[in-house]
Amino acid sequence: MRKNSVPYWLLSPGILLVSVVLLLPLAILFVASFWGMAQGGEFDTSLTFANYQKMLERPGYATIFLRSIGISSAVTLLTIALAYPIAYYVAFDVRHRKILWLVLITLPFWTSYLLRVFAWKVILGWNGILNSGLVSLGIIDQPIGILLYNPLSVIITLSHAWATFAILPIYLSLEKIDRNLLDAASDLGDSPWRSFLRITLPLSMPGVIAAALIIFIPTVGDYITPALVGGPDGLMVSNLIQAQFGRANNWPFGAALSVVSIACVTLLALMFTAFARKLTARIH
Amino acid sequence: MAGMRRIGQRLRGTFSWGYLFFLYLPILILPLFSFNDSYYISFPLKGFTTRWYQELSADPSILGALLTSLQIACAAAVLSTLLGLMSARALTRHRVRGEKSLLGVIMLPLVVPELIIGVSLLTMLNHASAGLGKWAVVLGHVLICYPFSVAILMSRMEGFDKSLEEASLDLGSTHWQTFRWVVLPLALPGVIASVLLTFTISFDEFLIAFFLSSNEPTLPVYIWGQLRFPKKLPSTLALGTAIIFVSFAVVAFAEWLRRRDAPKKEASQ
Amino acid sequence: MTTDKRPAVELQQVSKCFGDFRALDNISLAIHEAEFFSILGPSGCGKSTMLRLIAGLEHADSGKLMIGDRDMAEVPAYGRPCNMVFQNYAIFPHLSVGDNVAYGLRNAGLKKRALEEKIENMLNAVQLAGLEKRKPDQLSGGQRQRVALARALVREPKVLLLDEPLGALDKSLREQMQHELRELQQSVGITFILVTHDQEEALSMSDRIAVMSEGRILQIATPLDIYEQPNCSHVATFIGDMNFIDATTDDVQDDGSVEVIVPGFGRLRFNQRLPSERRGLAHRVAIRPEKLRISRQQTEAELCVSGLVVTSSYWGDQSQFQITVDGCDTPVTVAAHNVGQSGETPPARGERVWLSARPGAFLRFEN
Numbered sequence: 001m002r003k004n005s006v007p008y009w010l011l012s013p014g015i016l017l018v019s020v021v022l023l024l025p026l027a028i029l030f031v032a033s034f035w036g037m038a039q040g041g042e043f044d045t046s047l048t049f050a051n052y053q054k055m056l057e058r059p060g061y062a063t064i065f066l067r068s069i070g071i072s073s074a075v076t077l078l079t080i081a082l083a084y085p086i087a088y089y090v091a092f093d094v095r096h097r098k099i100l101w102l103v104l105i106t107l108p109f110w111t112s113y114l115l116r117v118f119a120w121k122v123i124l125g126w127n128g129i130l131n132s133g134l135v136s137l138g139i140i141d142q143p144i145g146i147l148l149y150n151p152l153s154v155i156i157t158l159s160h161a162w163a164t165f166a167i168l169p170i171y172l173s174l175e176k177i178d179r180n181l182l183d184a185a186s187d188l189g190d191s192p193w194r195s196f197l198r199i200t201l202p203l204s205m206p207g208v209i210a211a212a213l214i215i216f217i218p219t220v221g222d223y224i225t226p227a228l229v230g231g232p233d234g235l236m237v238s239n240l241i242q243a244q245f246g247r248a249n250n251w252p253f254g255a256a257l258s259v260v261s262i263a264c265v266t267l268l269a270l271m272f273t274a275f276a277r278k279l280t281a282r283i284h
Numbered sequence: 285m286a287g288m289r290r291i292g293q294r295l296r297g298t299f300s301w302g303y304l305f306f307l308y309l310p311i312l313i314l315p316l317f318s319f320n321d322s323y324y325i326s327f328p329l330k331g332f333t334t335r336w337y338q339e340l341s342a343d344p345s346i347l348g349a350l351l352t353s354l355q356i357a358c359a360a361a362v363l364s365t366l367l368g369l370m371s372a373r374a375l376t377r378h379r380v381r382g383e384k385s386l387l388g389v390i391m392l393p394l395v396v397p398e399l400i401i402g403v404s405l406l407t408m409l410n411h412a413s414a415g416l417g418k419w420a421v422v423l424g425h426v427l428i429c430y431p432f433s434v435a436i437l438m439s440r441m442e443g444f445d446k447s448l449e450e451a452s453l454d455l456g457s458t459h460w461q462t463f464r465w466v467v468l469p470l471a472l473p474g475v476i477a478s479v480l481l482t483f484t485i486s487f488d489e490f491l492i493a494f495f496l497s498s499n500e501p502t503l504p505v506y507i508w509g510q511l512r513f514p515k516k517l518p519s520t521l522a523l524g525t526a527i528i529f530v531s532f533a534v535v536a537f538a539e540w541l542r543r544r545d546a547p548k549k550e551a552s553q
Numbered sequence: 554m555t556t557d558k559r560p561a562v563e564l565q566q567v568s569k570c571f572g573d574f575r576a577l578d579n580i581s582l583a584i585h586e587a588e589f590f591s592i593l594g595p596s597g598c599g600k601s602t603m604l605r606l607i608a609g610l611e612h613a614d615s616g617k618l619m620i621g622d623r624d625m626a627e628v629p630a631y632g633r634p635c636n637m638v639f640q641n642y643a644i645f646p647h648l649s650v651g652d653n654v655a656y657g658l659r660n661a662g663l664k665k666r667a668l669e670e671k672i673e674n675m676l677n678a679v680q681l682a683g684l685e686k687r688k689p690d691q692l693s694g695g696q697r698q699r700v701a702l703a704r705a706l707v708r709e710p711k712v713l714l715l716d717e718p719l720g721a722l723d724k725s726l727r728e729q730m731q732h733e734l735r736e737l738q739q740s741v742g743i744t745f746i747l748v749t750h751d752q753e754e755a756l757s758m759s760d761r762i763a764v765m766s767e768g769r770i771l772q773i774a775t776p777l778d779i780y781e782q783p784n785c786s787h788v789a790t791f792i793g794d795m796n797f798i799d800a801t802t803d804d805v806q807d808d809g810s811v812e813v814i815v816p817g818f819g820r821l822r823f824n825q826r827l828p829s830e831r832r833g834l835a836h837r838v839a840i841r842p843e844k845l846r847i848s849r850q851q852t853e854a855e856l857c858v859s860g861l862v863v864t865s866s867y868w869g870d871q872s873q874f875q876i877t878v879d880g881c882d883t884p885v886t887v888a889a890h891n892v893g894q895s896g897e898t899p900p901a902r903g904e905r906v907w908l909s910a911r912p913g914a915f916l917r918f919e920n
Contacts, residue, residue, distance in 0.1 A: 010370040010371065010373055010378075017427060018392055021424065022396065025408040026396075028411060032411075103536065103539045105304070108308060113490065114508065115488075118524065129317075133326075163307055223397075223398075228511075254403060448643050450630070450637075451645070452656070457659070469647045
């Protein structure tokens with residue numbers, strides 16, 4: 001009996017950590033979303049739906065929610081589309097220096113996220129590196145203004161920042177594919193392109209789905225990127241939430257925004273997983 | 285047919301190198317302009333200087349932020365690795381009921397945006413009338429580092445030969461001695477990798493620290509504050525360059541440690 | 554013969570289940586001091602479980618385990634006077650050869666000088682002198698096995714447990730190590746318990762063998778008796794090759810002997826009865842392939858029958874034949890050592906030959 005309880009003792013501190021530092025605060029945040037603000041910056045802890053009503057009544061909030069989801073979807077698609085070929089290259093074409101490639105791909109991920117985003121701001125700005133570089137090379141006369149402070153710059157920056165998270169899962173699922181299957185397919189008369197479509201792509205779908213979830217879920221709630229390179233048109237829901245806990249000083253409303261964004265993301269992720277599962281089931 | 289394949293391979297190779305360049309471009313831009321003798325971060329380059337670095341070392345508030353970050357990162361790395369070691373041990377060595385859902389709970393901090401972690405912790409600590417500061421940041425950082433630590437240590441400990449531990453028991457060592465003399469030495473590369481990587485995560489983390497650090501800013505929070513002042517941009521670039529190079533060295537060492545034994549393990553099985 | 558020896562290890566009605574699987578089913582057995590005892594059986598028969606139970610790495614659901622005169626129920630693995638050589642040797646990869654051997658002495662509180670001396674002596678004994686500083690990944694399979702042996706023996710256990718210790722070695726090395734293990738056991742004079750699925754290994758090394766199947770012990774006997782007098786058809790088939798022929802009891806005599814009709818071989822007389830012996834009892838007789846002699850002419854032997862060669866295969870040191878004896882439906886296998894002059898061709902397929910045997914070479918088993 002004593003022997004069987006050992007793993008649970010070993011696990012309990014970690015589970016306790018997640019419960020007390022993540023789940024409990026989330027629960028409190030949920031409760032706080034039904035509070036209101038009283039005079040003098042105090043919370044009014046009587047429960048009310050006012051925060052949620054406010055979100056529904058003012059159209060601006062829905063726009064920002066939709067924009068966040070739109071930007072994240074675009075980032076997810078773009079990142080996976082760019083990541084797939086490099087994952088394929090490392091899995092199938094690179095023979096001797098696989099570990100070097102993997103380390104090179106993971107390395108940027110471990111460097112400061114803030115600094116990477118900041119670097120994009122420096123690159124894309126009005127007086128930034130790209131504009132000044134193009135001007136000094138004589139390719140353009142005037143700096144291009146549309147590079148920074150719009151949804152596009154957010155998408156570029158985010159898909160750069162999350163590249164590693166797309167490449168690695170896709171690489172892992174490609175690496176797992178039995179090479180004999182491809183030989184068998186070509187032996188049975190499939191052209192390389194056809195065997196890619198009929199074998200490699202379907203078998204790598206689990207990696208693609210994992211990558212999609214890993215990128216989509218956190219980017220909806222990303223704060224730094226829209227704050228630094230988004231401008232007013234590129235604002236996302238997290239900037240709104242931060243404002244409630246900062247300048248606007250309306251924590252309960254910020255809590256309500258957080259709850260809705262978590263709910264939206266969870267719902268979308270579940271729908272996506274169900275859809276993806278159905279799709280892969282059809283292929284097999 | 286073979287020609288087509290070669291062309292495809294060539295295309296993918298070119299694309300991959302290009303993509304790698306795209307990945308590293310922003311990181312390489314920072315050091316380039318940190319040595320540029322101008323307040324404006326734009327081409328053409330004006331000339332080589334190290335004055336931004338001198339400016340950095342003369343600023344006492346940077347030193348304070350650096351110290352805070354180091355303290356927090358050390359605490360978060362040690363604590364999360366300790367918890368990760370216990371959890372990884374439980375999950376790899378023992379048969380645990382509901383292992384999948386437990387693993388799901390452990391990995392949960394990975395999918396919750398840091399902003400949400402920050403504001404929910406802020407709300408809870410505020411509600412409990414607990415003060416903010418370093419220890420609150422450590423709490424948040426241990427939370428986000430913990431899943432990484434578990435993943436790194438699990439991948440290290442998964443292939444462990446159970447009979448080594450049995451041999452140790454058979455040779456007269458108690459369970460604790462077996463852990464000290466057999467399990468820990470074998471897991472050591474994973475433990476070091478976990479300490480280094482979680483250190484880096486904590487050291488670079490901005491959002492949670494932004495909400496919880498109160499009047500003891502960490503280095504990323506300090507940098508964030510500096511971004512508003514155009515005059516401070518070059519020295520911020522210098523600071524960023526320094527941070528990135530140290531992270532690179534630390535992470536490259538950790539990755540090397542973690543993957544070093546991998547081929548050997550395959551060969552002996 | 555063995556009554557004067559005290560048991561070194563004794564199991565009394567030991568059972569062990571893994572879920573629904575009965576690994577050990579009410580096992581009772583006594584292993585003597587200074588005995589080389591083998592547990593032989595196919596994989597999954599429970600032999601390794603028994604060894605791990607003795608080592609303290611598994612715990613019995615019921616029953617009693619004694620080592621010497623101590624009950625082991627409350628003694629953890631690290632407190633037992635026995636040590637194990639693991640199947641894959643379980644050499645600690647992070648320790649040198651010397652440190653591996655010293656591992657079991659860490660808690661012994663020896664002085665540095667005494668410890669070094671002990672290790673040196675041990676390494677000499679297993680012919681690993683001079684390799685103290687080597688890391689395990691620089692060792693050959695045979696050397697790893699010697700390290701595992703040294704590491705266990707240096708603790709001077711009462712009992713050495715060996716879990717398929719030769720399975721990972723190639724054939725010639727395996728034969729050499731069989732010999733060395735036997736010598737080692739005789740020189741250290743302690744009990745060795747060997748688990749193996751290799752019958753040759755068990756037969757050549759052991760004082761006694763326990764044959765196991767599905768969690769039970771079928772027979773415990775000396776190698777000679779196990780081979781010559783298997784107590785059931787399972788043991789007979791598991792050890793060596795055996796021809797089985799359906800037979801019927803014809804007559805039970807007053808003096809205890811029975812007469813049996815064996816198709817193709819006629820009427821045979823046996824002195825021992827089967828438990829449910831009666832007239833007309835259908836059962837099987839068995840004979841080992843090498844107990845049948847093949848010849849081109851009829852011999853003077855008491856039992857000599859004629860048959861046709863169905864297959865003939867030449868294996869170098871011996872030849873094997875399948876032969877249908879006139880009047881018997883099942884072909885019998887015959888093994889003949891090629892002791893004849895070189896160039897002599899063995900009987901070929903379709904040739905008529907004579908088989909002769911001693912009637913006493915036949916065994917009987919119930920169906």
